[in-house]
Amino acid sequence: xxxxxxxKKSQWIAGALAVAAVVMAVLVNTTALGQYTWLRxxxxxxxxxxxxRASVPLVLGALxxxxxxxxxxxxIGIEGxxxxxxxxxxxxxxxxxxxxxxxxxLFGVAIALAVGALMGLLHATLSIRYRMDQIISGTxxxxxAAGTSAYLFDRDAVAQGKFGPVRxxxxxxxxxxxxxxxxxxxxxxxxxxxxxxxHVGLFxxxxxxxxxxxxxxxxxxxxxxxxxxxxxxxxxxxxGALAGLGGGFLVLEAVGQFQEGMTAGRGFISLAAMIxxxxxxxxxxxxxxxxxxxxxxxxxxxxxxxxxxxxQFISMLPYVVTIVAVSGFVGRVRPPAAEGKVYETEGSxx
Amino acid sequence: MSEAAMxxxxxxxxxxxxxxxxxxxxxxxxxxxxxxxxxxxxxxxxKSTLMNIVYGLYKQTEGEIIVRGKPVEMSNPNDAIQLGxxxxxxxxxxxxxxxxxxxxxxxxxxxxxxxxDTQQVAERITELSQRYGLAVDPYAMVEDLPVGVRxxxxxxxxxxxxxxxxxxxxxxAVLTPQEIDGxxxxxxxxxxxxxxxxxxxxxxxxxxxxxxxxxVLRDGKVVGEADPKTATQSTLAAMMVGREVILTVDKDExxxxxxVLDMQDVSAKDxxxxxxxxxxxxxxxxxxxxxxxxxxxxxxSELVEVLTGLRSLDSGRITINGLDxxxxxxxxxxQDGQSxxxxxxxxxxxxxxxxxxxxNLVLNTYFQPPFANGLTVDEQAIRRHAEDxxxxxxxxxxxxxxxxxxxxxxxxxKMVVAxxxxxxxxxxxxxxxxxxxDVGSIEFIHQQIVAKRDEGAAVxxxxxxxxxxxxxxxxIAVMYKGEIVDIVPRNRAxxxxxxxxxxxxxxxxxxxVAGKAG
Numbered sequence: 061x062x063x064x065x066x067x068k069k070s071q072w073i074a075g076a077l078a079v080a081a082v083v084m085a086v087l088v089n090t091t092a093l094g095q096y097t098w099l100r101x102x103x104x105x106x107x108x109x110x111x112x113r114a115s116v117p118l119v120l121g122a123l124x125x126x127x128x129x130x131x132x133x134x135x136i137g138i139e140g141x142x143x144x145x146x147x148x149x150x151x152x153x154x155x156x157x158x159x160x161x162x163x164x165x166l167f168g169v170a171i172a173l174a175v176g177a178l179m180g181l182l183h184a185t186l187s188i189r190y191r192m193d194q195i196i197s198g199t200x201x202x203x204x205a206a207g208t209s210a211y212l213f214d215r216d217a218v219a220q221g222k223f224g225p226v227r228x229x230x231x232x233x234x235x236x237x238x239x240x241x242x243x244x245x246x247x248x249x250x251x252x253x254x255x256x257x258x259h260v261g262l263f264x265x266x267x268x269x270x271x272x273x274x275x276x277x278x279x280x281x282x283x284x285x286x287x288x289x290x291x292x293x294x295x296x297x298x299x300g301a302l303a304g305l306g307g308g309f310l311v312l313e314a315v316g317q318f319q320e321g322m323t324a325g326r327g328f329i330s331l332a333a334m335i336x337x338x339x340x341x342x343x344x345x346x347x348x349x350x351x352x353x354x355x356x357x358x359x360x361x362x363x364x365x366x367x368x369x370x371x372q373f374i375s376m377l378p379y380v381v382t383i384v385a386v387s388g389f390v391g392r393v394r395p396p397a398a399e400g401k402v403y404e405t406e407g408s409x410x
Numbered sequence: 411m412s413e414a415a416m417x418x419x420x421x422x423x424x425x426x427x428x429x430x431x432x433x434x435x436x437x438x439x440x441x442x443x444x445x446x447x448x449x450x451x452x453x454x455x456x457k458s459t460l461m462n463i464v465y466g467l468y469k470q471t472e473g474e475i476i477v478r479g480k481p482v483e484m485s486n487p488n489d490a491i492q493l494g495x496x497x498x499x500x501x502x503x504x505x506x507x508x509x510x511x512x513x514x515x516x517x518x519x520x521x522x523x524x525x526x527d528t529q530q531v532a533e534r535i536t537e538l539s540q541r542y543g544l545a546v547d548p549y550a551m552v553e554d555l556p557v558g559v560r561x562x563x564x565x566x567x568x569x570x571x572x573x574x575x576x577x578x579x580x581x582x583a584v585l586t587p588q589e590i591d592g593x594x595x596x597x598x599x600x601x602x603x604x605x606x607x608x609x610x611x612x613x614x615x616x617x618x619x620x621x622x623x624x625x626v627l628r629d630g631k632v633v634g635e636a637d638p639k640t641a642t643q644s645t646l647a648a649m650m651v652g653r654e655v656i657l658t659v660d661k662d663e664x665x666x667x668x669x670v671l672d673m674q675d676v677s678a679k680d681x682x683x684x685x686x687x688x689x690x691x692x693x694x695x696x697x698x699x700x701x702x703x704x705x706x707x708x709x710x711s712e713l714v715e716v717l718t719g720l721r722s723l724d725s726g727r728i729t730i731n732g733l734d735x736x737x738x739x740x741x742x743x744x745q746d747g748q749s750x751x752x753x754x755x756x757x758x759x760x761x762x763x764x765x766x767x768x769x770n771l772v773l774n775t776y777f778q779p780p781f782a783n784g785l786t787v788d789e790q791a792i793r794r795h796a797e798d799x800x801x802x803x804x805x806x807x808x809x810x811x812x813x814x815x816x817x818x819x820x821x822x823x824k825m826v827v828a829x830x831x832x833x834x835x836x837x838x839x840x841x842x843x844x845x846x847x848d849v850g851s852i853e854f855i856h857q858q859i860v861a862k863r864d865e866g867a868a869v870x871x872x873x874x875x876x877x878x879x880x881x882x883x884x885x886i887a888v889m890y891k892g893e894i895v896d897i898v899p900r901n902r903a904x905x906x907x908x909x910x911x912x913x914x915x916x917x918x919x920x921x922x923v924a925g926k927a928g
Contacts, residue, residue, distance in 0.1 A: 266519045280503035284517030285488030
C-alpha cells in the first residue's frame with residue numbers, strides 16, 4: 061500500500077521499537093532489572109497497562125478519522141462525536157441501572173454507537189447536502205456536543221458498575237505479555253480487533269476500494285457508476301459510531317461515570333494519530349500507542365517521583381510529543397487527494 | 411459500412427439544455443458495428459456533452475438514445491456499462507495511488523470469499539492486454555505510469571467491462587506522434603475485432619487518417635457528415651468553424667536581431683524537489699520565434715517558470731535584454747525585462763475568474779498611471795482601456811464588467827493575450843497559448859504571435875502541439891527529461907524526427923533531423 065520509502069523506513073523503526081519495548085518489558089518485569097526504579101517507570105507492567113488504556117480512545121478516534129477522510133470528508137469533530145458517545149453511554153447506563161449489569165452495559169455501548177453515528181450523519185449532511193465547509197461543520201459538532209452534554213448532565217446521576225477485565229484463557233498466562241494484553245475489558249479487545257477489521261476492509265474489500273476511490277478521485281468513481289455521496293454518508297456514520305464507542309469506553313470501561321468535557325482533547329490527539337499514522341489503521345495504532353505511552357509516562361513519573369523536573373513540564377509531555385511527531389512527519393504523509401471537497405456530478409445541473 | 415446494417419448506437423433528436431446554454435440541439439447520430447466514427451468539432455461544440463449523455467453522466471432534455479435497436483433510459487454510467495458502452499475520458503479517470511488492477515476493477519469488482527480477487531483481475535488484464543496489444547502491468551501504481559500507458563489502462567478498463575461501443579474523448583491530446591501511431595494501431599485492432607468506436611477530436615489530420623465516417627458538430631448542432639476519402643482538411647475546418655479558415659500561418663522569413671533572452675546552464679527542481687531542468691542553455695533573438703517542443707511534463711513548465719520569475723534556479727544564469735534576471739521576481743522580469751507571459755494554465759496563473767474582464771486586463775499594469783492614482787485606481791481609465799482591448803483583440807463579451815469566468819475558453823485566452831500583448835515588449839513567453847480553444851481563436855492568436863515577432867520581439871513558444879510548433883517556430887528546441895536534447899532550424903525539422911527526439915532519442919543517433927542547429 062505504502063510505496064513511499066520514508067514510510068517504509070518509519071514502519072521498520074516503529075517495528076524495531078515495539079520489539080525492543082516488549083523485550084525490555086519482559087526483562088524488567090521478570091528479572092533483577094526490576095530493581096531499578098527508572099526501568100520500572102519506563103517498562104513496568106503498570107506503565108504498559110496504562111499505555112493500552114490511554115490508547116484505546118485514541119485508536120477508536122483515529123479509526124473514525126480514517127473512515128471519514130479516506131472517503132473524502134474531513135472530520136475534525138471527532139472530539140465532539142466522542143463526547144456525545146460518552147454522554148449517551150452514561151445516560152443509557154443510568155437509565156438502565158436496575159437491569160442486569162451486562163445488559164445495561166451493552167445497552168450503553170449500543171446507544172454510544174448509535175449516537176456517534178447520528179453525529180456522523182449530522183456532519184455528513186452539513187458537509188454534503190448543505191455544502192458547509194467541513195472544518196466549520198466539525199467545529200459545530202464539537203460545540204454542539206460540549207454544550208448539550210453540559211446542559212443536560214444531571215450531576216446527581218450515578219452509573220452503577222462498569223466493564224471489568226476478561227481473562228483470555230491460556231494467553232493470559234503468558235508472563236508479562238499476558239498481563240498487559242490478555243486481561244482487559246471488552247471494549248479494549250474490540251478496539252484492537254477493529255484496527256484489523258478496518259485495515260482489511262479498506263484495502264481488501266469492495267467497500268474499501270470504492271471508499272478510497274471516493275476520497276482520492278471521486279469523479280473516477282462516479283464514471284464507473286459508484287454513488288460517491290452514498291459512500292461518504294455511510295462512512296462518516298460508521299466513523300461517528302467508532303468515535304462514539306471511544307466515548308463509551310471512557311464512561312463504561314475506564315472511569316465508570318461521566319464528567320463534563322471528559323474527552324479532554326482525545327479527539328484532537330486522535331486526529332494527530334491519524335495523520336502521524338498516514339491514514340492507515342496500523343499506523344494510527346502505532347501512533348496512538350506512542351501518544352498513550354507518553355500519557356502513561358507522565359503518570360508514572362509523577363507517581364514515582366524519580367525526577368526533579370517541575371510536574372508542569374512532565375504534564376506537558378504527551379502534548380509536546382504529539383506536536384513534535386506530527387510536525388516532523390506532516391509533509392511526508394499524504395492525505396487523500398479529494399478530502400474536504402464537495403463532489404457534485406457534472407450532469408446534475410438541469 | 412452498409413446502410414442496411416442495424417446501428418449499435420443511435421442518438422435521435424438529442425437536445426441538452428444547461429441553464430442559459432443549449433449544449434446540444436436536435437442531434438442525430440448513428441454508429442454502425444465495426445466502424446470508427448469521428449465526432450469532429452471545436453471546443454464547446456457539444457461533443458463531450460453528447461457523449462456524456464450517451465454514457466449516462468448527463469440526462470438529455472429531449473430525444474432518445476437507442477442501443478442495438480432498443481430505446482434505453484440511462485440514469486448513471488452503470489446503465490451504460492451494462493449496455494456495453496465504455497468511455498475513455500480526456501482527463502483520465504484513474505486513481506493515481508492505486509494499482510492498475512484496482513483501477514480496472516473499481517466498480518466492477520471480482521469478489522472471492524468476501525475479499526477482492528486481485529489475482530483473477532490481473533490475469534484478465536494480462537489476457538486483454540495481449541489480445542489487443544495494450545501492454546500494461548496490472549500491479550503497477552498508476553501514478554508511476556507515463557501518460558500513454560495510463561491511456562491504455564483506460565482502454566483496458568472499458569474492455570474489462572466487455573464494452574463493445576467505445577467512446578474515446580480527445581485521446582490524442584496528450585500523446586507523442588509515436589504514441590498516437592500506437593493508439594491508432596490499437597483502434598484498428600479493436601475495429602477488426604468488431605468493436606465500434608466513437609473518436610472525438612478537433613484535430614483534422616487524425617480524423618482523415620483513422621476514421622471511417624466523420625460527423626461535424628458546431629454550436630451543439632450536427633452541421634454535416636463527411637467521408638474521409640473525399641474530405642480535405644480545409645473543407646472540414648470550414649465545416650467546423652462555419653467559415654473559411656487559414657490553416658497555415660502566413661509568415662515571412664525571420665530577421666533575427668540581437669540576443670534578447672540568454673539562459674546559460676540553468677538547473678532547477680520541480681515542486682517535489684526532483685531535478686526538472688538540467689543545464690539548460692537557450693537563446694532567443696529579437697525577431698525570431700523559438701519553439702520548445704516536448705511531451706508534457708519534461709520540464710517545459712519549469713522552464714517557463716524560471717524565466718518568468720516564478721521558480722528559483724539551483725544554478726545557471728538568465729539574462730534578458732542584457733540585464734541579469736537570475737532569480738529576479740516576476741515584477742522585475744516583466745517591467746525591467748520588458749517581457750510578457752502567456753501562462754500555460756490560464757485559470758491558475760493567467761486570470762482571476764471572479765474579477766471583471768476590465769480588471770483582468772490591467773493585472774499587469776494596474777499599479778502604473780494612468781490606472782493608478784496615488785492610493786486609488788481610476789476605474790474610468792481601466793474601463794476605457796478594457797473597451798479598447800476587447801475591440802482590438804476581438805474578445806467576445808457582453809461588456810467589460812462581466813466576470814471573466816463567464817467567458818468561453820477561447821475568449822478568456824484572447825483576454826489574456828490582449829493584456830500581455832498590448833504592452834510594448836522585447837520578449838514574449840507563450841506557454842500552450844492555444845490550449846483548449848477553438849480553431850478561429852487559434853488562428854487569431856497565431857497571427858498575433860507572428861505580429862509580435864515582426865515588431866522585433868523575441869518569442870519563446872512552448873507547446874505540446876507539434877503542429878503549432880511546426881507552424882510558428884523559426885527554430886525548434888526539443889525537451890526531454892529536463893534537458894534540451896536538440897535545437898533544430900525549422901526548415902530541417904520533420905514531424906518524425908521531432909517525435910523521436912521527444913521520445914528521448916539523442917541527436918547522436920542517426921535520426922532524420924541529424925545535425926545540431928547553428
